[in-house]
Amino acid sequence: MGSETPSALVVMGVSGSGKSTIAEQLAARIGWNYVDGDLFHPPANVAKMSAGHPLTDEDRWPWLRAIAAEIDRLSAASQRAVVACSALKRAYRDILVHGRDDVRIVFLDGTQDLIAKRLAARKGHFMPPGLLDSQFQTLEPPQASERPITVSIDASVEAIVDAIVRQLELVAP
Known part of the structure; x- marks a missing residue:
């Protein structure tokens, strides 16, 4: 991976867009x-x-500051990370990226209809x-x-991950 390879990718989108699944598979x-x-x-947010x-x-x-600190910690240790985080507003993403060129946003884009169907089928998550x-x-x-990488979520997990890797021009180790 070349010098332009990010140190972190923040996989963002609304609840039910597949952030955790896609980020985990991408990583x-x-x-x-x-x-x-x-x-x-914090527990108060979950409650x-x-x-x-x-x-x-x-x-x-x-x-958001805690996630940004984790990105910084991993980067300082010369480790790369794929982070699943809703990051719905620009101000939130600004905290996560905080002016660094080596942190990239991956936006999982989907319709409210599609995501509502996925949420209805999901069990055991704190976000109703x-x-x-x-x-x-x-x-x-x-x-x-x-500089976002935007991908449609109207595809299989494998196809979505493929699209992200292609757009970032990353090569798996």
């Missing part, structure tokens, strides 16, 4: 660490979402399907200035 494919951003939520209440920006700031509307209301799709 396995390219031999990087997988980081589940949900694990960095709030489990009760069906959307998080506020004030709830999200410490969570009823919060999907608030996720789409909050979503600010990445702009060209963010």
Whole structure:
């Protein structure tokens, strides 16, 4: 992998877009660490979402800073990571990327209809399907200035991962 290879990829999208599945499979494919951003939520955030209440920006700031610190920690140790994190707003992504050229955004793009069907079939996750509307209301799709890799989620996991690898021109180890 050349000097332009990112140190981290942040796989973002609304709940139910497949962030964890895609990020985990992508990390396995390219031999990087997988980081589940949900694990960095403080218990109060998980309780709030489990009760069906959307998080506020004030709830999200410490969570996003913790993920950014993990990206920095791994990068300082010369390790690469694929991070699953909703990162719905530009301001959230700015915290995660914090001006670094070596952190790239991967946007999992899908329709609300498709994602609602996926959420309805999902069991055991703290994010209830009823919060999907608030996720789409909050979503600010990445702009060209963010250099995102945008992929449609209307494909198999393998095809989505293939599309990301192709766009990043990464070669698995």
